[in-house]
Amino acid sequence: MLRTSGTSSSPRARASTVRATTDRSHDALLVPGPGPAPPTGLRLESVISTGTTPALVASTKRADVVGPLLAHADAQRPLVWSRRGDGLVGIGEVLRLEFSGPERMRDAAAAWREVASAATVTDGVQVSGSGLVAFGTFAFSAESEARSVLIVPRTIVGRHGSTTFVTRIRRADEPDDDARLTASRRFGDEFRISLSAGEETADGYIDHVGQAIDRIASGALSKVVLARELSGHVPAGADLRRVITDLALGYPDCWTFAVDGLIGSSPETLVRVEAGTVGARVLAGTASRGVNAEADQKAALALVTSTKDQDEHQFAVRSAVESLRPHTRHLATSEVPFALKLPNLWHLATDLEGAIDGGASSIDLIDAMHPTAAVAGSPREEAVALIAELEPFDRGRYSGPVGWVDASGDGEWAIALRCAQVDEDGDVTAYAGCGIVVDSDPAAELAETRMKFRPIVDAFG
Ligand SMILES: C=C(O[C@H]1C=CC=C(C(=O)O)[C@@H]1O)C(=O)O
Numbered sequence: 001m002l003r004t005s006g007t008s009s010s011p012r013a014r015a016s017t018v019r020a021t022t023d024r025s026h027d028a029l030l031v032p033g034p035g036p037a038p039p040t041g042l043r044l045e046s047v048i049s050t051g052t053t054p055a056l057v058a059s060t061k062r063a064d065v066v067g068p069l070l071a072h073a074d075a076q077r078p079l080v081w082s083r084r085g086d087g088l089v090g091i092g093e094v095l096r097l098e099f100s101g102p103e104r105m106r107d108a109a110a111a112w113r114e115v116a117s118a119a120t121v122t123d124g125v126q127v128s129g130s131g132l133v134a135f136g137t138f139a140f141s142a143e144s145e146a147r148s149v150l151i152v153p154r155t156i157v158g159r160h161g162s163t164t165f166v167t168r169i170r171r172a173d174e175p176d177d178d179a180r181l182t183a184s185r186r187f188g189d190e191f192r193i194s195l196s197a198g199e200e201t202a203d204g205y206i207d208h209v210g211q212a213i214d215r216i217a218s219g220a221l222s223k224v225v226l227a228r229e230l231s232g233h234v235p236a237g238a239d240l241r242r243v244i245t246d247l248a249l250g251y252p253d254c255w256t257f258a259v260d261g262l263i264g265s266s267p268e269t270l271v272r273v274e275a276g277t278v279g280a281r282v283l284a285g286t287a288s289r290g291v292n293a294e295a296d297q298k299a300a301l302a303l304v305t306s307t308k309d310q311d312e313h314q315f316a317v318r319s320a321v322e323s324l325r326p327h328t329r330h331l332a333t334s335e336v337p338f339a340l341k342l343p344n345l346w347h348l349a350t351d352l353e354g355a356i357d358g359g360a361s362s363i364d365l366i367d368a369m370h371p372t373a374a375v376a377g378s379p380r381e382e383a384v385a386l387i388a389e390l391e392p393f394d395r396g397r398y399s400g401p402v403g404w405v406d407a408s409g410d411g412e413w414a415i416a417l418r419c420a421q422v423d424e425d426g427d428v429t430a431y432a433g434c435g436i437v438v439d440s441d442p443a444a445e446l447a448e449t450r451m452k453f454r455p456i457v458d459a460f461g
Contacts, residue, residue, distance in 0.1 A: 273356065
């Protein structure tokens with residue numbers, strides 16, 4: 001693909017950016033990422049004052065990528081999207097777009113369209129993830145302190161089946177001086193940390209689940225997803241690729257991701273958009289794995305025949321279908337929910353497939369779908385309000401969309417589950433939640449959060 005257009009001034013990005021200086025609750029920033037200072041010194045202040053969308057130049061070529069993709073990632077600032085050995089690893093930052101507030105995804109979709117239309121893309125590979133790509137992570141709540149970001153790396157190393165490739169991205173005002181292939185880097189020392197109760201203790205969680213059940217019984221809502229968090233601290237200079245590798249090897253069928261410190265392995269595809277088609281996998285309803293083959297089969301059977309789990313699941317399917325329908329011509333779901341086997345648990349799952357109508361990008365679709373009833377509840381507004389009332393912490397990017405988008409708007413986004421946020425100072429916060437319906441049992445929901453924490457607790461521990 002060769003896409004050429006001149007550097008254009010972006011009215012939408014300018015309006016958003018100026019708002020950032022005045023109203024932090026509803027804003028979008030254009031922040032050049034770290035990397036060698038460009039000759040023209042494109043800084044945050046200059047972007048704010050000129051309101052221009054930076055013109056990026058991206059070029060993808062086939063390359064022999066030796067060894068696992070993850071070895072190419074930055075040890076402290078990893079950018080990773082991977083499943084079954086395929087995926088993308090980003091290195092460095094050429095551009096960072098930041099958003100917050102209720103319009104964070106809408107602003108991101110508009111700003112990304114501007115960046116893409118001002119970019120020159122030469123793509124000699126033409127597979128999913130080649131060409132200009134931004135990695136993204138979005139806060140769950142409109143009120144969150146956590147920034148939502150789109151990050152364009154300087155280099156992307158990718159694998160798609162037997163095709164391996166490298167994409168180089170620079171600003172048009174920077175010299176085109178880098179034809180080298182990225183070298184993989186040796187892993188740093190092993191480290192192990194333990195995670196302990198955060199703001200929400202086990203007793204607090206049981207109490208809050210009980211209150212949620214009472215509220216549901218009163219008829220105020222049908223379902224709410226309540227979470228709790230664990231916290232810890234990684235040593236300075238910890239090589240986060242160790243955690244990501246553990247997740248990728250332990251949960252090969254999940255999306256393993258690392259974006260701006262948010263690290264995890266999610267089984268739930270929020271949307272996958274490719275060439276006019278959209279796919280999604282809705283998960284809700286959970287059971288533990290059995291201790292032997294027979295018990296395991298029984299656990300799966302009990303899950304697919306449980307009225308409580310089927311109810312919990314149907315809320316999530318309905319919310320996904322309702323959100324996608326206005327953007328699709330055909331939308332089909334798998335006939336009945338199936339039991340999805342993960343190493344730590346069983347989930348009830350439904351797959352959705354559709355043809356996009358009206359040219360929605362993958363960011364438009366995550367905006368339409370978020371938050372699904374798998375992470376908020378039903379009805380959506382009441383559930384979001386109850387989460388804000390009962391959860392004593394900010395979810396940050398947990399249970400928000402995480403993934404990537406390319407210049408045409410195609411992309412893959414998961415719901416950020418089974419994950420932890422690693423802050424610049426090494427603080428780690430891990431999250432897990434459960435869908436609560438009228439016949440939920442608080443102690444069983446607490447036990448379910450323990451199962452859901454396992455991937456992250458094991459990967460850090
Ligand atoms: C909210 C989480 O999981 C959701 C996704 C799958 C199954 C779920 C459940 O059975 O409660 C949750 O809706 C989480 O892992 O933190």
